[in-house]
Amino acid sequence: MLPYTKSSNINNLNILSNDETGALSCFNDFELLLFHILKGYDTCASREIIENLQIDKTVVEKFINKLNHEGWMRESRPNNYGGALDAVYVIVSELCNYNCKYCYIQPKINKRNQVTSYIETSIFAKIVEKVANFNPNAQILVTGGEPLLHPEFLKLIEILENRKLNFQVLTNGSKINDEIADKLSACNYLKNVQVSLDGTNDETNEITRGDTFAETVSGVDTLHKYNVPFTIAPTIHDGNVHLFQEMMLYSVDKGGGYTPNNYRKISDSDGSISLDYKKFMEILIDSENNLSHKQRNRLSTRNSQSIITLQSTRNLFCCGTGKSTLNIDMKGNVFPCHLLHETMFLLGNVIEESFASIICNPVLNDIRVHTYDIDECSDCHFMSICGGGCKAAVYKKYGRFDKPDPECSALKYGYELIFTGFPK
Ligand SMILES: C[S@@+](CC[C@H](N)C(=O)[O-])C[C@H]1O[C@@H](n2cnc3c(N)ncnc32)[C@H](O)[C@@H]1O
Ligand code: SF4
Numbered sequence: 001m002l003p004y005t006k007s008s009n010i011n012n013l014n015i016l017s018n019d020e021t022g023a024l025s026c027f028n029d030f031e032l033l034l035f036h037i038l039k040g041y042d043t044c045a046s047r048e049i050i051e052n053l054q055i056d057k058t059v060v061e062k063f064i065n066k067l068n069h070e071g072w073m074r075e076s077r078p079n080n081y082g083g084a085l086d087a088v089y090v091i092v093s094e095l096c097n098y099n100c101k102y103c104y105i106q107p108k109i110n111k112r113n114q115v116t117s118y119i120e121t122s123i124f125a126k127i128v129e130k131v132a133n134f135n136p137n138a139q140i141l142v143t144g145g146e147p148l149l150h151p152e153f154l155k156l157i158e159i160l161e162n163r164k165l166n167f168q169v170l171t172n173g174s175k176i177n178d179e180i181a182d183k184l185s186a187c188n189y190l191k192n193v194q195v196s197l198d199g200t201n202d203e204t205n206e207i208t209r210g211d212t213f214a215e216t217v218s219g220v221d222t223l224h225k226y227n228v229p230f231t232i233a234p235t236i237h238d239g240n241v242h243l244f245q246e247m248m249l250y251s252v253d254k255g256g257g258y259t260p261n262n263y264r265k266i267s268d269s270d271g272s273i274s275l276d277y278k279k280f281m282e283i284l285i286d287s288e289n290n291l292s293h294k295q296r297n298r299l300s301t302r303n304s305q306s307i308i309t310l311q312s313t314r315n316l317f318c319c320g321t322g323k324s325t326l327n328i329d330m331k332g333n334v335f336p337c338h339l340l341h342e343t344m345f346l347l348g349n350v351i352e353e354s355f356a357s358i359i360c361n362p363v364l365n366d367i368r369v370h371t372y373d374i375d376e377c378s379d380c381h382f383m384s385i386c387g388g389g390c391k392a393a394v395y396k397k398y399g400r401f402d403k404p405d406p407e408c409s410a411l412k413y414g415y416e417l418i419f420t421g422f423p424k
């Protein structure tokens with residue numbers, strides 16, 4: 001067991017970490033004492049001290065398991081950066097019937113000739129085939145624009161079902177009717193329909209998504225009626241962050257899960273939208289702490305990774321973008337993620353090239369920089385769980401990738417809260 005290389009005391013709790021292995025723990029004073037006993041001596045000496053102090057054996061065993069889980073028994077950093085092609089986003093329509101203020105894809109929609117703005121079904125089929133051949137356990141995320149505007153949307157779903165590939169649909173919910181919900185309910189490989197909704201009433205949803213609340217809720221209710229698995233996915237900004245928990249309970253009440261995402265400013269998005277990340281972290285962590293056992297179970301079985309795993313994600317030394325997550329446009333062009341959809345980040349074309357060569361494109365060398373190779377991050381307790389934050393946001397701010405997330409201080413604050421709790 002290696003010693004810690006960094007320690008700090010926050011709210012009377014001790015955060016310890018090791019740069020070489022990414023081990024990270026938060027101990028109370030008794031645990032810190034136990035840690036010192038176990039780390040500093042050979043097993044016999046430790047056993048003797050523990051016996052003399054009359055510490056219960058099961059307490060020691062439990063503590064050793066915790067140390068193991070939190071990385072103290074390893075000699076080096078684990079090689080655990082996610083599998084290749086875990087999640088592949090495919091844009092099937094660049095058209096949209098909404099005009100959300102923040103939308104990162106909206107500028108494109110406005111520039112396009114509307115007639116050619118759907119993926120050709122044959123191209124979609126080729127993408128699906130290639131993904132399934134490369135990783136049969138991959139998940140396809142059918143997105144847009146609004147994917148349900150695709151004139152052959154149900155055919156696209158059939159292709160995924162026939163190829164037995166797990167998938168999700170990301171939608172604004174406006175086109176979900178009985179026929180669509182009925183077809184979706186019969187799917188074996190549909191894991192989730194993610195419906196975007198930014199509030200629990202007209203006023204809050206309207207700030208960003210226009211006068212669309214009733215239509216979207218009707219789509220959600222129809223999914224519920226047909227027992228289709230769904231999550232509600234608000235994009236959190238200053239105008240709805242106070243409703244975070246209310247929206248979560250609203251989703252659970254309607255029979256769904258919750259997959260919130262945080263607003264990210266893109267150059268063309270509306271300047272009136274903003275997000276105070278510190279406040280967001282506080283509300284996020286508080287809401288997660290307040291979940292009942294039943295709600296927690298419901299949310300975790302409904303694929304609500306963003307909040308449920310916040311406290312357990314470990315060994316994430318770099319962003320999975322460009323390997324475990326890819327984004328494919330309507331011509332089969334592959335990009336690392338939806339926010340890095342520019343020619344300079346084009347990794348290849350999936351119709352013409354293999355995924356094996358696409359995910360080795362040297363463009364990714366800079367993007368997938370490890371946290372321990374970023375000066376500021378290598379000195380941070382949380383480098384093994386943070387991964388350095390959002391690479392697209394880093395690039396937009398600094399024009400390079402080897403810098404910490406622009407919201408780094410809020411992230412650090414949030415991680416400290418997760419580990420040590422709110423000050424009493
Ligand atoms: C681009 S939409 C496509 C699918 C569908 N039209 C919908 O609205 O869900 C996918 C998700 O991205 C979110 N989104 C769009 N622009 C964003 C931004 N600038 N920051 C964070 N999320 C954003 C939307 O709110 C939506 O939940
Ligand atoms: S519905 Fe989706 S794609 Fe359409 S403008 Fe809103 S966020 Fe963008």
Ligand code: SF4
Pocket residue numbers: 371376377380381382383384386387388389404405408409411412
């Ligand atoms: S981005 Fe900030 S919080 Fe995250 S690892 Fe780097 S320094 Fe730590």
